[in-house]
Amino acid sequence: MKDVVIIGLKLFAICAVAALTLGGINAITEPVIIQRRAMELQQALDELNPGAETGEAEAVTDNPVVVKRYPVLQDGQKVGWDLELEGSGYGGEMKILVRYDQDGTILAVKLMENSETPGLGKKAENPAYMEKFVNTGNSGNPVPVRKDMLPPEQADSITGATITYLGVSKALAEGAGYIKSISGGE
Numbered sequence: 001m002k003d004v005v006i007i008g009l010k011l012f013a014i015c016a017v018a019a020l021t022l023g024g025i026n027a028i029t030e031p032v033i034i035q036r037r038a039m040e041l042q043q044a045l046d047e048l049n050p051g052a053e054t055g056e057a058e059a060v061t062d063n064p065v066v067v068k069r070y071p072v073l074q075d076g077q078k079v080g081w082d083l084e085l086e087g088s089g090y091g092g093e094m095k096i097l098v099r100y101d102q103d104g105t106i107l108a109v110k111l112m113e114n115s116e117t118p119g120l121g122k123k124a125e126n127p128a129y130m131e132k133f134v135n136t137g138n139s140g141n142p143v144p145v146r147k148d149m150l151p152p153e154q155a156d157s158i159t160g161a162t163i164t165y166l167g168v169s170k171a172l173a174e175g176a177g178y179i180k181s182i183s184g185g186e
Contacts (some may be wrong), residue, residue, distance in 0.1 A: 065174040087171030090163040091115030104176035137176030
């Protein structure tokens, strides 16, 4: 019985040291990680809005996909919106930044944080992959949410990563609908 107590105390000491060490490391690295994410977000917003100014973030609580919105200003006039969307892919949640025109037309897209499969779903991080969505989202040209809505050469590019494609496209379509609802368009 005495040996069991001694072994238990040793294991407790090891766990306590490990927990304190990990807590200390987290306390040191967390502010750096937060700062880096904020810098990456600002760089992405700058990429989406060349020649325009991004306004202050506004939290969106009435939509399950739209997390934040940023007004896009040019010469002091609102010319569109940037939305931070949360899509669901094969690897889990995906953070997507999108610039929309006032009528819901997608002007630029960037996939941010994600855990998609390297070599397949990670292709969505490539700007060329997102080109299939640019100039869609308005009433005359809906966001392609099914493979059969794409030209054959683009449809072949999503083979093997269909769940990632569906997660991105459905989030983009929801964002376009959101923009139409706040802008009064259809």
